[in-house]
Amino acid sequence: xxxxxSILAQKIKSHRKANDMTQESLAKEAKIPYTTLTKxxxxxxxxxxxxxxxxxAEALNTTLDELTKE
Numbered sequence: 001x002x003x004x005x006s007i008l009a010q011k012i013k014s015h016r017k018a019n020d021m022t023q024e025s026l027a028k029e030a031k032i033p034y035t036t037l038t039k040x041x042x043x044x045x046x047x048x049x050x051x052x053x054x055x056x057a058e059a060l061n062t063t064l065d066e067l068t069k070e
Contacts, residue, residue: 008053009041011067015060030059 016026023041027034032055039045040052050064057064 006043007070008048008067009043012037012056012060013041015062015067019060021060026056026059030055032056 016023019026021029023037024034027037030037030052032052036045036048036052037056040048040056053067054064057067060067
């Protein structure tokens with residue numbers, strides 16, 4: 001499971017950078033706390049809720065599947 005989470009964290013960071021977004025701007029757009037996003041990207045939060053990941057995907061204009069598939 002940790003491999004999946006690291007893939008999730010990497011993909012969120014990659015999509016965020018591709019969209020020229022900061023962590024702060026993504027958190028604001030996704031309507032999640034900034035600290036939550038930084039903890040997901042750094043791997044501190046290993047199992048973010050489905051709701052949180054869906055909000056992030058929507059803010060990044062991508063799909064949940066795109067963020068979670070290997």
